[in-house]
Amino acid sequence: MEKIVVVTGANSGIGLALCHRLLSEDGQLRLCLACRNMKRAEAARAALLVTHSGARVDLLHLDVGSVQSVLSAAEELKARYHRVDFLYLNAGIMPNPTVDIRAFFKGLFSRNVINMFATAEGLLTQQDQLNSDGLQEVFATNLFGHFLLIRELEPLLCQPGHTSRLVWTSSSNARRSAFSIQDIQHRCGKEPYSSSKYASDMLSMALNKHKNEQGLFSSVVCPGLVMTNLTYGILPSFFWTLIMPFMWLIRIFTNTFTLTPYNGAEALHWLFLQKPESLDPRAKYHSLTSGLGTNYTEPRRMDLDDEMTEVFFSKLLELEREVRRNLSKKTADSEHYQQYLNEIQ
């Protein structure tokens, strides 16, 4: 049976590398690249068809940071497909990052050095802003837009007698201490990325608890440190060029420096091949690359609190209701305004 696979943020980096790998794995695949920029999506599709001529690659406009776009994209998916086998929740942003250079050099000469390179703990802060839906942009893009998409696609993901899979591209930068249950959107802090990734870890576990019975299984992945547009946005490109030899050197000491998008997609590809019942809902699946360049996947237990996860899940459902209410009010207001304009003309 052909598998239908949807990948968000598929036009570059880890998402695009995953698409290449999945097409090499399964020639029958029907792949849907869900991207916010259709020009970049077209270019990605063209690149995939160069190496996989005849592959079935569809495009879908989806801006996960916009509620309206998510709802329209979900409608389109429901019109196109009768089920979705794999939904890769991969799109993500880290806007306006700042590296704490002092903390870096302090960490470099401490016992924590390997952990610092693997997780960037204490090194990175970001400046976030509100989007046009009134949500924090990082939360909306990395987490909430994906949550809404899953909710909208439940008819395609929870089909009787069939299992479907969700795979989140999370991060080892996800940290419980960066997340506050009183401030789930991270309006007040300076680590929205870390908070949103921790939120995706919790959401994955909550979805397993609530949806496994309906045949929907969720997993989280850390791709390691991969050189992509996201990482190139952290430091000026000349600086990356300068430190690149060190990055390859560090790889001898830590298996988390996967560095290439192909290597980073290892765990995402590996999960595609696993039976969902064999997976651990409390594990994060890490893409790792040894010093000799061998790729492998390793599950590591996540630091999750069951009670907080449930509270978070109910807060997300509440926020979903609020967002839907606001949207119908906005639509009604603009209809009234249009009617008023028609009347006075």
Ligand SMILES: NC(=O)C1=CN([C@@H]2O[C@H](COP(=O)(O)OP(=O)(O)OC[C@H]3O[C@@H](n4cnc5c(N)ncnc54)[C@H](OP(=O)(O)O)[C@@H]3O)[C@@H](O)[C@H]2O)C=CC1
């Ligand atoms: N690189 C790394 O070291 C790590 C990355 N990750 C995660 O991997 C995922 C992929 O990132 P990576 O490949 O590194 O970086 P890229 O920037 O190459 O890829 C991110 C993708 O997400 C898309 N995207 C961003 N915002 C939106 C949006 N609002 N709607 C739809 N698509 C969007 C981008 O589209 P566009 O091209 O239009 O911007 C792009 O296709 C992210 O979730 C990231 O957090 C996790 C750990 C480490």
Ligand SMILES: CC(C)CCC[C@@H](C)[C@H]1CC[C@H]2C3=C(CC[C@]12C)[C@@]1(C)CCC(=O)[C@@H](C)[C@@H]1CC3
């Ligand atoms: C001399 C310089 C100040 C050196 C700075 C190095 C840092 C920029 C990197 C060290 C560890 C890296 C890292 C990430 C970004 C770049 C570093 C902070 C990530 C946060 C990228 C995105 C992720 O999700 C994480 C898994 C990465 C963890 C390591």
